[in-house]
């Protein structure tokens with residue numbers, strides 16, 4: 001049979017096929033290659049063994065998931081405070097792998113001013129932004145529309161409200177199962193495993209554990225600027241084809257920054273990511 005991996009706890013894989021759920025193991029070779037949530041697999045339903053992984057359309061390392069059509073980057077207005085560096089990494093990564101990205105600012109009840117500031121930066125670039133208050137179920141209808149016909153993954157820091165948003169969409173607490181969620185040190189519920197939840201045929205949404213870093217090491221430092229969506233249009237104005245957009249005198253991106261066409265926050269995060277990638281490239285050998 002052919003199905004989609006929707007969950008995984010150590011060597012046990014939860015598969016959804018023809019509207020039914022199966023629990024399977026994997027053979028040694030496949031285990032080593034690593035089956036991840038999102039994979040389309042062939043499995044033997046009598047022996048409960050996965051036999052083959054279909055070729056992936058895409059794959060993210062962290063959160064580990066494959067075959068997605070969009071990344072939903074979730075921030076909270078406050079508690080935890082919005083991490084725009086992580087957001088910019090995620091947005092760049094989505095550009096790099098060629099999937100759509102949407103920004104959710106949750107907990108709008110906690111800091112309206114901050115919401116407006118963030119909206120200003122990203123609306124101008126052309127990103128779709130949704131404001132939500134997951135606790136009061138505000139903004140969930142719009143979120144439903146965004147999820148339509150997509151395989152979406154919720155990404156963002158721990159505590160921003162990813163699981164609360166998901167529970168709101170399904171109208172029940174689907175994320176609190178002991179297998180995928182646990183109480184952390186402070187007694188709060190925190191997601192520990194990536195899981196896909198089915199909304200409709202070919203429409204799924206993944207909850208993921210919050211993470212404090214987001215690796216984009218596959219992207220070369222020389223390429224990162226072009227994955228800052230609004231930077232691309234100014235690159236032809238750079239004097240040199242290999243402009244790094246850092247200190248160069250005649251740089252289209254720096255000029256756009258000075259003219260206020262590129263936000264300072266985005267440019268500074270670009271610099272940080274560039275330096276970080278460069279540093280890691282130099283220490284790789």
Ligand SMILES: Nc1nc2c(ncn2[C@@H]2O[C@H](COP(=O)(O)OP(=O)(O)OP(=O)(O)O)[C@@H](O)[C@H]2O)c(=O)[nH]1
Nearest residue numbers: 107133134135158159160161162163164190191210
């Ligand atoms: N004030 C306010 N609190 C919220 C809102 N949404 C979620 N919360 C609260 O924020 C806390 C964290 O929410 P979760 O949904 O568990 O966050 P998460 O992103 O899934 O966190 P991890 O699983 O650790 O990655 C919970 O106590 C929620 O009740 C909101 O819109 N407003």
Ligand SMILES: [Mg+2]
Nearest residue numbers: 162163190191
């Ligand atoms: Mg969670």
Ligand SMILES: [Zn+2]
Nearest residue numbers: 238243245251
């Ligand atoms: Zn330049």
